[in-house]
Amino acid sequence: MRIEISGLTKTYRGGVAALDGLDLVVPTGMFGLLGANGAGKTTLMRILAGLVRPTSGRVTVGEHDVSTAAGRTAVQRGLGYLPQDLGVYPDLTARQFLDYVALLKGMDGRTARRRRVGELLEVVALTGDADRRLRGFSGGMRQRVGIAQALLADPQLLIVDEPTAGLDPEERIRFRTLLAQFAGRRTVLLSTHIVDDIAQTCREVAVLSRGRLIFRGTVDELIDRARGRVWSVVTDGPPPAEGTVVSALPHEGGMRYRVVAPAAPGPQARPVEPGLEDGYLALPHGEPRPADGTGLPARPDGPPHPTSVDR
Amino acid sequence: MRPMTLWRYEARRAGWTALLGPPVAVALGVAAALANPRPGDTTTARILLGALEMAVPLATGVACASLVGRDPAVELQLAVPTPYRVTLLRRMTVTLGWAAVVAGLTAAVLIATGWWERWPANHGPFAGQLTWAAPTIGLGAAGFAAGAVFRSPAAGGALVTTLWTIQEFFADLVQQHLPGRLLYLFATTRGAVPGDWTENRLALLGAAAAFVVLAYVVLARSERLIGEEDE
Amino acid sequence: MTGQIARTLGASLRYEFRMQFRKRSVWIVPALTVGLFLLIGGSLLRDLFDPGEQPAEARTAVVALAVQLHALLSIGYGCLLADRLIRDDRLRVTPILDATPAPSGARLVGKYLGAGAATAVPILVVYFGLAAAYAVHAGAPHALGWALAACGVVIVPGLLFVAAFALVVPLTMPAPLFRVIFVGYWLWGNVVGPDMMPTLARTLIHPLGGYPLDALLDFHGIDGDDTWAGPVPGATLNFLRPDPTATTAWLSIAVLLLLAAAALAGGHVVRTRRA
8 A cells, every 4th residue: 555645734723834845655565754753753644544634735545535534534444553642441451442443443243353353462462461451551561452453454554653662672672573574565654763663674764854854765775874974983082073973882991972974073083884873863854955965855755866975 | 333332332431420420410309309398299399300300411411521532542533434523422322321211210210109290390201201301412412512612521511510500590580581491401390481391392402403513513623632631 | 848848839839820820711611601691681790880780889789799700600610620630640740740859738739729729810800800890880999899808708718618629529539520519519508598408508618608798798689688697497507507797707718718628638648548
């Protein structure tokens, strides 16, 4: 199920432009959406899920136009949505909650519905806790219930917004594996500001900043953005003034800083191999015109234009 | 028709006030009737019918006003094919339905024990059911609409209780003119012009329909329902 | 320790006031109430500005205004405050606040005074606005003094009483259920005649302020015929209805404030036990 977004703008009351002329194509498979808090990721998720109407622009999910009520309902029939702030009904057990959501998704047949709920409880390893009330569930357990409810109707489009925030490392790995297994012929849109989640599961990624697209390409291409711009600096003085400090670790004789900067931030700087986080930081966040060095906007459906700066 | 299981879940979501409100209202009314130090049949009958006409609608109105704005899973609800406003209407129906069961059973007991006809303005055992049905549905719909507009059970409940109190404290004033008489909630037990009763009951039901339509239109804009506490 | 309590109280009061003051419904509910009352022909304005209906004395006019507004607007007042305490749990702010050195009792009192004061502002704006308009219209500047007095001995103690119960009772029951019971209480405890059934109306526990109205403000209804306090022949609970004097009037105010304090203390104990 392909998603095509063109000229998408969403302005809230007070003139806040959460999305500003966004153009993006999301193919089938696992697709990552990165961006800082306030970049517009959640607004985009909500528009795709039919919760929020765009101010202008066009969004089609499969062949359905989400600007119409019929289109939104059609999308929601094939949608699994895990919102950033998952709210549950604490008085219900996990089984009852899933049963209820299944009914809301139109699964009226009792036998099939109960079988499906049982299957998903098994998938998210909650069979043993299925009949406990949700108020007694930990954050990780709730997230598992969340992903289970999203998968109930075997959706063609799965939208997960910040799914691993607050999970312990083991839960995060389990979550990512689950999502990746599900992807296959479906579209999974994973929105997060945890770069490692993208690195481990997605082949392609888009980066939003202030409501605009500033990168769209493969994970390797995003890493390449930082090639030749990542440095390791060991110093007992203050951190380097130029560039962005990615990490600071105690080291013999001072601190070891990992810095993303266009040029070596000092004589002690040594170039190191870039990672995805470095590539993300190397992007021009917050500049008025999203550009990749050519002065042209990022292409919504392909890799960025090659520039002399990248070489 | 959706499965009964869905209706049972929505009954649960309607909350404790929807469940306890009507029986508590009836119990308080019966207690007030029993505590009447000058138990003339007419006065006691009036208090008993008053429990149905005044207390049950109040409880139901407040319960309906608290259906919107406190749903922890509202974002999930807005992303499923079942429209959320239909879900909320289902919860309101359950709330009104349960009030109807409690009030109907109480009325049946009053009719069977003879207390119903001891109030001269009782309008019979069948049409007389509008004694509780019209104000309950009217105030319930008003509460639901207030909740939909303000998305706050506090504001919706405050408006419903204020409306009820004004009609309770200033019965004569409210009924001075025809529009006020037509929308007066307690026309059976405190009606100024008994001849207007049928029109009054129908007007309350008409007002209820208008409130439901208003709520339905307002709730179409799902964006208003998302987000942190609005107040 | 005292310094910490005072600082907590001050901070809590300030912020609870601000949060509540900003709510649209705190303003809309009283506005709609007054509007609805006037729409049905309520005598609020006639009693003040119609020469044919105005009472002879300014004192009677502004005190009658206080009684009408207090009776009407306290319902919305109590309903709007009903979820302010339990809100902290719903918004998951309680653990953050509990982890600070700020004493929870001081926070509760700050919330009570702050949120209560903010919710009272529109009521007082309506009251003093109309009283001021009357004072100008009738050429009776001393009316404002009487308005202040009525506010001090009738409206404020009543609102303090309502606010305490509105905050803490929803700890033990759903807030909407409290709203229903509160309205029933307001009717039963203020208006229902003691000769109809056992009731707290006209007793010392009278949030509408029967004893101060009668004994301190010498108010007997707009036509001078009503009695607001004191024993009623044949009624039960007459032991709570001493003759209205200045002493019993102040006693009534003290009883309301003591009951409010007891409610808050009880609520504090309930919250502490649950934590």
